Amino acid sequence: MKKWGFLLLCFCLTILFIEPIFESKEERQNEEHYEKDKVENRSISENVNKIEITEEQTYQGNLLLVNSEYLVRPKSIKSDVINLSTHHEWTKGYGLLDNNIYLSEELARRFSEMITAAKKDGVHNFSITSGFRDFGEQSALYQEMGSAYALPAGYSEHNLGLSLDVGSxxxxxxxxxxxxxxxxxAWKYGFVLRYPKDKTAITGIQYEPWHIRYVGLPHSAIMEEKNFTLEEYLDFLKEQKSISQTIQGEEYKISYYPVTKDTTIHVASTLRWEISGNNIDGVIVTVYPNSTHTSLTGRRMSQ
Known part of the structure; x- marks a missing residue:
């Protein structure tokens, strides 16, 4: 019995001695994992922008839907609207119906690039017959033309500064x-034919071969490929949540986010990105394949 008692005592002492060693080894492993996770999380955090999205941003950007259901809000109107007759640098290669054609300066620059390309193809008899209209002008037009030919103030894309009527x-x-x-x-330059012939049931507007709308690339390319109107495209993004599109060998990522009271979006800080509201209930984040990014208003910023 004494022998068994002595062996039991030795076993207990051995367990008491070894257990702290195992615990110490486990603790060291946990600490190593913790430190590794901290380094990885810090690295991820340093390469990601956390963007706080407000409800106001739902109503700003190039992808705003304006139709009989969703009207133009004052905060939605482009802030860079100019009188084209006083900016000859953007009006080369096409005519103006009169001296009171207004347009977003960014849009005027894009349109000028498109007209230059058309001229190389031997097509050069373009003119702009209408651009941005304020609510007062739209209201007067509606009263003059009636509902068959004009929309009430606030329900026309012309009130945004992103659309124009192009004539020959x-x-x-x-x-x-x-x-x-x-x-x-037009899609190659970020424009879309807003009211196609075969989509009147969706847009609610008769065929208008003269009315083009700027949405920007890659959106215009996707809409062209899938034969989408803006209504269909925004519904598609909302359903898919996130899509990737390769254009000319470069991959774009486009994501829809519903906007609630507190919405935070994470975007890689090494890429160029742009945010636009849909004028309904959320925002679309477009991540471009290069090393610069844009601000929430879409202006490009170098790092």
């Missing part, structure tokens, strides 16, 4: 080479 100096756009060129090529 030779003939009606429906028959003109300019109209055909716009329909086939």
């Amino acid at each position: 100096t030779q003939m009606k756009m429906a028959d003109a080479p300019e109209g055909k060129w716009i329909e086939e090529n």
Whole structure:
């Protein structure tokens, strides 16, 4: 019995001696994992921008839907609207109906690039017949033309500063080479034909071969590929939540986020990105494949 008692005592002492060693080893492993996680999390945090999204941003940007249900809010109107007749640098290669054509300066620059490309294709009889209209001008037009030819103030894309009516100096756009060129090529420059012939049931507007809307790339390319109107495209993004699109070998990522009271979006700080509201209930984040990014208003900023 004494022998068994001695062995039991030795076993207990051994357990008491070894257990702290095991605990110490486990604690060291936990500490190592903890330190590793801290380093990894710090690295991730340093490469990600945390963006606080407010409800106001739902109503700002190039992808705002304006139709009979969703009207233009004062905060939605482009802040860089200019009189084209006083900015000759943006009006080369096309005419103006009169001296009171207004447009977003960014849009004027994009349109000028498109007209330059059309001229290289031998198509050059373009003119702008209407651009940005304020609510007062839209109201007067509505009263003059009636609901068959105009929309009430606040329900026209022209009130945004992102749309324009393009004509041909030779003939009606429906028959003109300019109209055909716009329909086939405008998407390459960020524009879309807003009211196509086969989509009147969706847009609620009759076919208008002269009315183009700027949404920007890659959105115009996706809309062209899928034959989407803006209504269909925004519904598609909301359903998919996030999509990737490769254009000319470069990958773009586009994500929809519903906007609640407190919405935070994480975007890689090494990439260029742009945020636009949809004028309904959320924002669309577009991440571009290069090393710069844009602010919430879409202005490009270097790092």
